[in-house]
Amino acid sequence: MAVRRSVLVALALYQSYMGLAETSGNPTHYGDPKTGCEADEQAVRVQGLAGDFCSPKCSSSGSCPSDVPQGDTAAPMCALRTTTGDKYCALKCQADSDCGTGACHKIMGIGLCTYSAAALISNVPALTAEVDVSTNPTHYGDPKTGCEADEQAVRVQGLAGDFCSPKC
Numbered sequence: 001m002a003v004r005r006s007v008l009v010a011l012a013l014y015q016s017y018m019g020l021a022e023t024s025g026n027p028t029h030y031g032d033p034k035t036g037c038e039a040d041e042q043a044v045r046v047q048g049l050a051g052d053f054c055s056p057k058c059s060s061s062g063s064c065p066s067d068v069p070q071g072d073t074a075a076p077m078c079a080l081r082t083t084t085g086d087k088y089c090a091l092k093c094q095a096d097s098d099c100g101t102g103a104c105h106k107i108m109g110i111g112l113c114t115y116s117a118a119a120l121i122s123n124v125p126a127l128t129a130e131v132d133v134s135t136n137p138t139h140y141g142d143p144k145t146g147c148e149a150d151e152q153a154v155r156v157q158g159l160a161g162d163f164c165s166p167k168c
Contacts, residue, residue, distance in 0.1 A: 030089070
């Protein structure tokens with residue numbers, strides 16, 4: 001079962017605020033909006049997180065484009081949903097090193113790769129959205145919903161149940 005957590009997301013065509021064309025110098029999806037987003041992306045700002053990023057809509061099957069900026073190791077994920085029901089992709093990360101030239105910022109246990117936002121972005125209104133996560137958003141969760149990449153499902157002899165645990 002997916003965990004759903006509410007966050008605020010600004011999905012806006014603020015390319016017009018920044019004077020950017022629809023296509024860009026970004027050769028892949030999930031790039032820095034300062035250099036423009038791909039034709040099928042929106043510049044996105046998640047309220048409560050520093051920065052912004054380019055985000056394509058999720059496909060009808062919930063998949064996301066797999067082309068990521070050079071140096072990124074974060075995984076594309078259909079992670080954002082607006083109040084109107086539109087779903088958008090983001091790069092889920094664990095650490096800054098997952099995000100190439102961006103940074104990994106966490107909100108409610110979920111890490112997303114972002115880039116330093118332009119000053120004009122703060123004027124863009126935010127829309128309510130949910131973050132859909134198919135695994136536990138934090139360590140020590142229930143293995144039934146999946147463990148983090150650096151964890152294993154653990155069962156302690158003599159105790160009922162199990163849990164996700166990272167190495168010490």
